[in-house]
Amino acid sequence: MDTILDALQEGRLFELLDNDKTDALQFLAHIIEAFPEVPAGTDVVGHVMKREEAMNTALGKGWACPHARVPFDEDLKCVIGWSPEGIDYGAPDGKPVVLVVMYLVPENQRNHYLREISFLARALENYPGLDKLRKVEDLDDIRNYLLDLIDVSKEPSGPDTRARMIRLQARTAPETLVFQDLSNLIVEPVTLVAGQNTEPVVLTQNHALFEWLDSVKDLIGRIETEGVYQNGGWRVVRRGAVNYQGSRIVYDCVAFKLIQNRPEKYK
Incomplete structure (x- = not known):
């Protein structure tokens, strides 16, 4: 399960603040669209939603693995979303989905993806700690849960050494934002307040982002x-x-921006 290890090591683990299935899928798909490896205009959201309409991607036991197959060559990648409340996903076992692992599947990685999903399904059948998934309290707990799953699964390719290294890095590193390893991606929280017959209010700590959003009609x-x-x-x-x-609505949003040269304050 090297792809999941890559996601953990590169900071692609997110808390899903909305337990709506569509919103969660769109949120994770938009993050994938922001990857520098993904060509501009790639409709990851459309690919994911079309696939989900054709077949539910829940694996059961609190997991779902939606994916977007795209017509270009690249590495297999994923993002991981954790829903503290659980998502009504229509899973085969009827249980809410807590972990959504969304894959970007390029043309040259389809066999790799099938092998990884097959191994993951076997791991979920045999892993004795699945009850821990519903007891986690934060992203650190989820990270450790995933590393434990990989440790005990003993994949033939042997990712257990990498898992131990990632766990060691997490223990020794200072507390930082989840997004720290995405060096070319700026992520800013945004709150929008809207009401009838009133101008929307934009709340963000990024001045340039505020000026732009405040001017959008x-x-x-x-x-x-x-x-x-x-x-x-x-x-x-x-x-x-x-x-x-x-009649006021508060929208919880997140803003992404890819840049060539990252300012020092974001490093």
Whole structure:
């Protein structure tokens, strides 16, 4: 399960703040679309949702592995989403999905992907610690759960040494943001407050992002209907929304931007 190890080592483990299946899938797919290896205009969201409509990708035991097959050659990659509350995914065992591992499957990696999914399915059948999945409290617990799963699974290719190295790095490294290893990707939390007959309020600590969002005329409409807005180099993805009295809605979003030369404050 080297692809999952890669995701853990490169900071591609995220908490899913919304337990809606569609929102969770779109959120993870938009993150994949931001990968520098993915050509501009690649509709990962469309590929994932089309596949999900054709066949439910839940494996059972709290896991789901949606994927997007894309017509170009690259490495097999994945992002991992953890839902603390669990997602009503329509799993075969009827249990909510807690872990969503979304794969990007390039043309040259289809056999690799099938081998990894096959091994993962066997690991889930045999791993004695699956009950721990519903007891985790944070991303560190999820990270350790996944490393334990890989440790005891004893894949023939032997990723157990890498798993131990990743665990050691996690213990010795100072506390940092989950996104620290994505060196060419800026990630900023954004809150949007919308109401009837009022201008939307943008809340973010990034000044340039604030100025851009504050000037966008159709921002709320796009976030509400499409769940994403992209322009000016930024991609803003809706993670969730809460309705309040007075017809006000607060949108919890995250903004991504790929850059060539990363400013020192983001390193």
